[in-house]
Amino acid sequence: MVTESARRHSMPRFHLLQHSVCTALAILLAAFLLAGTAMAATTTPAFADEPAAPSVQWVEKGSRIYCKVDGVAQKGGLRTINGKAYLFDKKGRQLTGWHKVGKHYRYFTVANKAKGAMVTGKVVNGVKLDKQGRAVLNDQTKAELKVLAKATAFVERNTKPGWSQKKKLRACFNLLRDKYSERAFRGFSSKSGWQRAFALDIFNKKSGSCHSYAAAFAYIANAIGCKSCKVVSSGGHSWAEADGKVYDPEWAKHCRVDLFAFPYARSGQGGTPGYKNARTYVVTIAPRTKALGGKASTASSRFAGKRGLVKMDGARYYVQNGKAVKKQWKTVKGAKYYFLANGKAATGPAKIKGAWYVFGQNGKLLTGKKTRLVKVAGDTYRVTKSGRAKAGWDSAKVRRFAENGQMMTGTAVVGEKFYAFSAKGRYNAAKTKQLRSAARIDGDAAPLLKLLGSPQKRTYSASCYQMTDADGNSILGDDGRLVYPHFTVFTFKADNGVEYYRGVEAR
Structure with missing residues (x-):
């Protein structure tokens, strides 16, 4: 029989054991919960904040490239794919090269x-692109981009993206040779930008x-990707040069x-x-892509310790922060x-942003x-009070001044017409009439050449020009280029020995 005393002493042991078991279970449960919380804390955010990478699918279909992102066709303008900008037309075709x-x-x-992404922060074809990929425009780059974009469109229409460079060149060459017609919209002129005017005839x-x-x-x-592209002309005939080789689709006809x-x-x-x-006239199409900046300038060491207007080696410079300023007033x-x-101060006549100025x-x-009237290095110029050159006739119609302000003397050419002046600049109407009468297009050049005298230089090259005689027979010959101090005369020297006048251009 258990005494009351024994019962009182045994009950606490039982409750103690029960309490110990409960405590242990509680500790285990808490540990489990803490572990789960910690695991959730370390794993959940890593996936919750990162969207799945887009599914990008590039497809070549027919002659063009298309793209889908997460099953959606990319089309109708600029599209950003994996952090890079691409261009697609309304039908979803990828566009490369120059586009507005x-x-x-x-x-x-x-x-x-994926390689056909937008270029930023570089110079392409002599045109600077800003950090957003926008071309920085002036009159020169605007005119050039118009032609570059036309060339890009021509290539995209007439080639396939998977073709080799040679195959693209051949396709475009054959197309010009076989499908495009011949027509002279103007005579040859080497005036700045002549290559653009002629290229637009074709485009x-x-x-x-x-x-x-x-x-x-x-x-x-x-546009196809040749590294060195040039337009070359003798003055009578022109051809293209790409990476050192001749391409002449017109003569090939x-x-x-x-x-x-x-x-x-x-x-x-x-x-x-x-x-x-x-190769008398050579115009280089500005090369494709190069990074902004280029090689470090040596100007800083040359002008170290100098500032302001500095005279060196017979020229004047303006130095700021150890460097000569350029293209600045x-x-x-x-x-x-x-x-x-080049950092040098302009002297004599200088063309600045389309306008002529005259400097001492x-x-x-x-x-x-x-x-x-002012004199610079022995030549006479007419300038306005602001220093700009003033071209045209004087008030008495006695003297005429060229585009750069220089007074004309001797035989001169304006707008492909001859003018005659004395050594002091006085207009000679009688001799002017003689010169113009002798300068008949496709007429015998002998009377004109006698009036002009001997040229400084005379060159001839094979011509693509053909004349016909009284019986309708073709007359073949060479293009002549006769260089005088202020102008160049172009002729056609036929195989029958007669030299014909073809035009004149001021130098």
């Missing part, structure tokens, strides 16, 4: 699929002269020799022009100077209280 997107020209690497009118074909193909080759990637070493063979020795002690792209030999802009 909204108000801005942009450039997309000429490559397929806008599907027709043109040899100069048009040459210029257009040079831009086309650049009339020649059995394939003038696609034609080597200069074979010039003159098989009825081909003498390309090698006729500066005023020093009331006198205005303009510093050219010391670099000072020749301003005054009124329009006046």
Whole structure:
């Protein structure tokens, strides 16, 4: 029989054991819960805040490239894919090269699929792209981009993205040779920008002269991806040059020799022009892409310790922060100077943003209280009070001044017309009439050349021009280029020995 005392002593042991078990279970449960919470804390956020990577599918269909992102077709403008911008037309076709997107020209690497992204912060074809990929425009770049974009569109229409560079070049060459017509909308002129005017004949009118074909193909080759593209002319005939080879689709219309990637070493063979020795005018299409900045300038070491207007090696510079300023106006002690792209102060006549100004030999802009005549290095110029050149006739119609303000003397050319002046600049109406009477297009050049006298230089090269005689027979010959001090005369020297006048251009 258990006594009351024994019962009182045994009950606490039981409750103690029960309490211990409950405590242990509670500790285990708490530990489990803490572990779960910790696991959730370390694993959940890593996935909750990261969206799944988009599914990008590039597809080549027919002759074009298309793209889908998460099953949605990309089309109708700029689209960002994996952090890079791409361009698609309304049908979803990928576009590369130069394109005008909204108000801005942009450039997309000429490559397929993911490699054909928008370029930013670089210089392409001489055009600077800002950090948003927008072309920085001025009159020069705006005119150039118009032609570059036309060339890009031509290539996209007539080639497939998967073709090799050579196959694209061949397709475009054959198309120009076989499908485009010949028509001379204007005579040759080497005036700045001539290559653009001729190229647009082909891109806008599907027709043109040899100069048009040459210029257009040079831009086309650049759009396809050739590294060095040039428009080359003798003055009478022009051709394209891509990576050192001749491309002449216009002459190829009339020649059995394939003038696609034609080597200069074979010039003159098989009825081909003498390309090698006729490279009189050469315009380089600005190269494709290069990073902004380039090599470090050595100017800082050259001008170290100098500041302001500095005279060095016979030229004047303006130094700021150890470097010569470029393409900038500066005023020093009331006198205005303009510093050219090489850092030197302009002297004599200088064209700045489309306008001509006249500077003294010391670099000072020749301003005054009124329009006046000034002398620089022995030549006479007419300038306004602001220092700008004033072209045209004087009030008495006795003297005429060129575009750069220089007074004309001797024989001069304005607008492809001859003028005659005395050594002191007085207009000679009688001799002017003689010159113009002798300068008849396709007329015998002998009377004119007698009046002009001997040129400084005379060159001839194979011509694509053909004349016909009284019986309708073709007359073949060479293009002549006769260089005088202020102008160049172009002729056609026929195989029958007669030299015909073809035009004149001011130098």
